[in-house]
Structure formats: structure tokens, C-alpha cells
Amino acid sequence: MVLGSSPPPEGGGSARLDPIVVDQEMDAAGAGDYHLQGTFSVTSSVFAYRVENGRTYHRYRDGSYYLPNDEPERERLDIIHHLYLLLLDGKLFLAPITYPKRVLDLGCGTGIWGIAMADRYEHAEITGVDLSPIQPPEVPPNFFAQVDDVESDWTFRDNYFDFIFSRHLAQSIRDWQRYLMQMFRHCTPGGYIELSEHALDLHSDDGSYHDGLALWRYMMLLCEAERKAGLDPGICQQLGGLVRRAGFVDVRVTVRKLPWAPWPKEPKLKELGQWSLLSLSTRALDAYAMALFTRHFGMPAEEVKELCDAAEREVWNKKVHVYQLHYVVTARKPVASP
Secondary structure (H helix, E strand, C coil): CCCCCCCCCCCCCCCCCCCCCECHHHHHCCCCECCCCCCCCCCCCCCCCEEECCEEECCCCCCCCCCCCCHHHHHHHHHHHHHHHHHCCCCCCCCCCCCCCEEEEECCCCCHHHHHHHHHCCCCEEEEEECCCCCCCCCCCCEEEEECCCCCCCCCCCCCEEEEEEECCCCCCCCHHHHHHHHHHHEEEEEEEEEEEEEEEEECCCCCCCCCCHHHHHHHHHHHHHHHCCCCCCHHHHHHHHHHHCCCEEEEEEEEEEECCCCECCHHHHHHHHHHHHHHCCCHHHHHHHHHHHHHCCCCHHHHHHHHHHHHHHHHECCCCCEEEEEEEEEECCCCCC
16 A cells, blocks of 8 residues: 555546645645634434443444444534535535435435435435434434444345445445445346445645654554454455446446645635544544554553544644545446346
């Protein structure tokens, strides 16, 4: 895995990504920290989940998913939803669908995407699946949430959903080919799927991300820990090929850069960076690292926290210009031959 450079995206949808131009006026202001404007709050409920190192985790299929499900994590998930709306120019999805009837939201989390779909498509039946019942108590009448593990055998009817949506499950899925084959089985002929995932490696176009940073060490350990946990930290670059192998056609891969702070000159990227910092403020680095580092490296929780805090301070430093690549893969199930 090569870090610190701007790699070409996987073929099938996007040209090589241009470098992000740094806002020199902000950069010249010194190596101080950014200052976020505004707040973001999410209503939460109290659940009796397993507590480990100050975070709460899913009880259902305990240990299969290493990110927490507590209030900071729920807040982060809703911020991520807003990030994707900005990243995709206000669109809930990129698949070319206009009148969905039955939609499946895999790993729905707080249900924010599925609820937005239910509001927009009142005629459609939206089903959300997650390991935790953390969706709000009041939802649109056409949104249905259920607790289940998407890596288990699905109980839906074959050829049932005309749109299947999966976002940020790279930290959960271990057998992607089986996962995609289940999508193929339960998607209607002519229906679409969409996968949205972020690559774990970070990049900079100006060399400000290097192996002398705590952030670099954090990312290296995160990738190694994921491999120990049976996950593939480089899965994003393989998704297009895996989707084709599962039988889907019209596969399109879109790659977007997401800066982790408001250092870019371009206004939209600057706004995305502002929201990325807000996401970090929900203990995001801790969420990804705490369970993995303590379980697979035997690191004390305090040591993990110190590393996360040091890495986060570097992101807040105006001299560090890092970004992450986000992949959106859309594909269609072929119409059955007569």
C-alpha cells in the first residue's frame, strides 16, 4: 500500500484525479489549529450494550463489527451522511434509478439514509438492516428496520429489491464475494446496487503527510489490525472487479477526494474539510482504533487514546494537508434472457 501520493482510480468511471490546491491564505496564517463554526447534535437513546474501554458495542453477533454504537458514533454516522450529500452534489445515490419500489439499505446505522429515501419516495418500501436497533422511534410509515447480520444468509425473497444500497461496511464484511452474490440473488433483474466505501490509506499532494507523523503510524497500525481481524484494508480498489465477478453489468466506479480539514482553496472541498473535522470531533479515530488495537495488538487503552489524540492534533494543524479517497460503485443486474 503506497501512502502520500495521489493514485489513479480504478478503471470504469473516472479520469485521474487532479491535485487539490491548498488555500495559501489559510496556510500562511501559521500552523495553528482550525476553528469549527456551528454545532451538530443527534438525539440518542440509552441501550444496554457491552461496554469496553469506555465505548459501547453491539451485543448481537458480539465482536463481528469492531466500531462502537454509542452516542458519539451515532453522531459521526449522521455527519458522514451529510458529507456524502456534499460529496455527491446533494444526491442520495448515483445509480440511475428513478422510481424504486423496494429498496434495501444494508448496515443502515441510524437509518438516516433510509429515512431520507422513504421521505423522498413515499410509494417505495425501504428496508434497513443493522446489527443494532439505533434508529429513531418515529420513522416514515414506509421505512422498516430490522436487526440482522448482513453476512448471514438473507431471508428476503429472491429477485425482490430493485435497489440495494451498502455504505461503509468495509470494516464489517469479510467475504465480499459472498456478500455480493447475495446482493445479486435478491436484486430484481434490471435492478441496481450501489456500494460506497472509503479507502483506509491517506494521501497528500504536497508531501505534508509522511512517516514522521503520528497520523501515519495510526493509519499503518489500522491497516495491519484490520488484516489481523480478517478484513481487507485495500478492498475499495477491488470492488469494481468483484462486482463484475458476481455477475453485475454496467459497472461504474466513481472516486472522489475528501480532505480531512478545510485547507483546500476550492469552496466545496473546503466545506467538505470542515465537516470532516466535525466528524473527527466525535472521537472518530478512537472509534476505528480502540477495539482493534486493544484486541489484536494488546495495546493499553490509554496508549491507544494517546495515539489517537496525537494523530487528531496533526489533522487540526493547518500545515498537514491530507485527504482520503471515497469510492462509489454502481452496477446493474442483467435482465434475464427470455
